[in-house]
Structures are given as structure tokens and as C-alpha cells.
Amino acid sequence: MHLHDGYLDAKTALLCTGASVVGVGIAVRQVRSCLEARQMPLLGLSAAFVFAAQMLNFPVVDGTSGHLVGGVLIAILLGPSAAILVITCVLMVQCLMFADGGLMALGANVLNMAVVSVCGGYFVFRALKWMLRMEDKRATVFAAAFASWCGTVLASIACAGELALSKTLPWSFIFPAMANVHMLIGVGEGVATSLIVLAVLRNRPQLVAGIKADGPATWAGFIGYGLLVALALAVFVAPFACPWPDGLEAVAGALGFANKATPHSVPAPLEDYRLPWVGSVTLATAVAGAIGTVIAFISAYALARILVPPLSSARKHAPSGD
């Protein structure tokens, strides 16, 4: 999902960099106030762990393989603020040490994978855990699978929005392509994440959410992240998803580069493309997305049922490896 330089234009890159600087800034403040000194090296080691885990190839169908992204996984293990820092550092090292991912697109990559994916995924995780009334281990596996699926899909939607805002590709094309592909990729991410979380839970349960975050500062952070993700989606996605063709221009005007946007280049699906199916493509994708989400939700539940059989509830009181 790495964006390379050359696909984003200057204004999108700047917008993304601004948003990601705000997100990482909140994360740094949060981590400073919540993190104990002894947990400091854990951040660096977790970043190295994410990188090493990304090099493990999970076999998919003969010959092809995929790898973990790990944003939501690390958010479940360390908490969202630490996860944002960790993934940001991973992306920086990938860019500055291995030339993977663009320098100008670094802001966009951080926004997609470290802020939107991690915060969105973690929010889903916490919400599910809060709503579910089932055995704790199974609830965690279920929530982890569904949350990392959501995180992957959210990141791809943000990525599609950025590409569309740069006018590299029309929204009516890039959105279904990215969303559909990542709804499939997300299945792998969800299964891998839940398997890993379960294995950590079985071996060392006290490591999950190792960085405890409570108190008013955390709530301020949650509100900050929520606002940021909402704003990012509003800027990058809403102009295309809503039916008014003026949405993007209003945003562009408010931010001061309306003069660059000519009426023709505004990607209003019905104007630019006269193919009959394109007009409803956002709607069709939204419907497909809703169905996909329901399927993913049910599959995540099934996965949790398979991975954590009722038998384990009988052994619940057995001493866990400490």
C-alpha cells in the first residue's frame, strides 16, 4: 500500500503531511504522558519487530504470498498512541534506509497507515470489545480480526481519496479498485492478526496492551484522533463520495487553492465520464462494501469460534503462563 512519489501532487502531499504531523504530535504527547521510562526501549524494539514481521511471507495461493502490515496488531498490543509512533518510525526507516515509499509521499503514507488505519482499527477493536458479551479471549480474537480488516480497508479508502484529490486517477475508478482489492487483502491481515494476538495471549497474556493508558489525557487523545480521522476522511473522501460537485471546490476554496481547480478537473463522476455504469459506481461500491463488511464480521466471529473453542472456557481458571 506504499505510495511512491510521483502519484501525489504538491497540495495533496502538503495536506497529508500537515495531517500526519498533527497526528504524530498528539501521539508523542500521549506517549510522553503515559509511557513509563522502562517502556521506552519497547517502542524501538516493537518497530524493529513490525519490520521483521513484515518480512515473513504468509502463503496465499500457490506461489503467491502476502505479508502483514501490523498497524492494528501493534495498536492492540501497545495501545494506539504507541502504535502510531511505531508505525511512523517503520515508515521513516523504510523510506530513508531502504528507499521504499516516497519522501514527498511520506506524509500520505504516515496518514494512511499510521493514523487512519491504526486509529480506525483500534476504535473498532475497543468498540467491539465493549459491546461483546463473550469470553474475553474469544472476544479479543474476534475484535482483532474484524478491527484489522477495517483498518486495512480504511487505509485503502484514504489512499484512494488522496490519489483522486491529486487527480492522478478518477475517484469513480480508484475507489472501487482500491476498496475491493483491500477488502480481500484485509481478510489475510485479519486472520494473521487474530492468530498472532491469540498466540501472544496464550503465551504471555500480560503483554497485550502492555502500555496501560487511562485518565483524562487519554480521552483528550482519543478525541484528538477521532477529530483528525474524521477531518482526513472529510477532506480526502467526502468531496467525491457526496453527490454535490462543489464539495471539493468548497474545501479547496477554504484552503486557498481554488484558483488551480478548473471546473473540468473536478472529479464529479457524472460529468467527466459518460459510461452508463460509472455514475452509480460509488453507490454500488458502497453497497458491495456494506455486504463485504457484514461477511467480514461474520467470518471474524466464525474464526474466533474456531480458534477459541468452548473447551478453553473450561480451562479458564487454570494458571496461565506467567
Add this chain to the structure above:
Amino acid sequence: MHPLEIEHRRIRLLHRVPPAIKLLVALGLVTTTAMLPRRPDALYWWPAALLGVLWLLSGMPLLYTIRRLLLFEFFIVGIGLMSLLAPASKDLFLSAFMKSNLCIFAMLLLTWTTPFPDILQELRRARLPAVMITTLALMSRYLPVLAEESARMQRARASRTFSRQHRLAWRNLANITAQLFIRSADRAERIYLAMCARGWK
């Protein structure tokens, strides 16, 4: 190719240029290239020529360059092919293809000529928060260690498993990953103690 492969690098002229200048030049080059017009244009020769000169100065081997470019070509062409399907887009595809390749080439030159500790020093000077500097430093230090540890664990697993069962492959890999995280956390504890012993506040 293994991403952590350590190449033998000869020190050339470009290696001695201060890293701040290299970072700024790379950022400038990438930004200018990204803002070039979206059609095949004579303007593309300028960054290409500049990069060519820098390449000669850097001593980056041809084979390494080609392998690295091919590694990323998958992503470039992936998004590029999508733009081929959109209307009026051959120009768009060509320009995006050239832009991406030029930018990746610039980044390859930067990473080839600038060791990561130097970049870290620049980031520290640019007032990146201390938490991030520590994280980046520890990460770059322990990346090879954890990569080796993960390879060792995979080898051990392979030697214990007789057949490759597809059904179990994911579970095994997930167990290795989880084990890797647990070991990283343990290592982090030991590193903290070692840091304290050496007077880290």
C-alpha cells in the same frame, strides 16, 4: 533480494557531502519532479540528467540499481495500469511512470550515499521529538538482530516440521511472529536495564 543485504560500499565523493544537503537536494528533486507536467515532456530530461550525473558520482553499482528499481516497479505499474483504464490517460500513465521512477532513483541514491545514523543525526538537529529519535535509533540497531532471530526461528520450525501443510502454515507463522514479539519485549527489558547501567536517565 533480501532487504537487509549489506553491500560493499566504496566511499565516493557523494558520501562525503553533508547529509543535510543530500536530504534537501533529494527532497527538492522529488518535489520538482512530482510537479512536472502530466504528459511526456522535454522537461523530464532535466531531473534525469541531474540524477545521471549524481549516479556517476555516487558509484552505485548498476546491478544493485536495476534490482532495486525492479523491486518497486510492481507498485508503480500496479497503480499506473489502473490509470491506463481511465479515459485520456496514456499521457498520464507515461508521466506517472517516469515521475515515479525518477523519484525512486533519487531515493535510491540518497539511501546509497547516506548511512542511516547520519540521517538520524540530521533529524535530531531538526528537532524531531526525542521519543522518535530513540525509537528510530533502537529500531535501526535491532532490525538486523530481530531479522536474524526470525530467520533462526523459521529454520528451527522447518527442521521440526516434516511436511508443508497449508492449513498449518499460517498458524506456524503466526506463532513465530508472536514468539518474536515476546522475545522483542523481553529484549526491551534487558536493554532498559543495560541503558540504566550505563547512566541513561
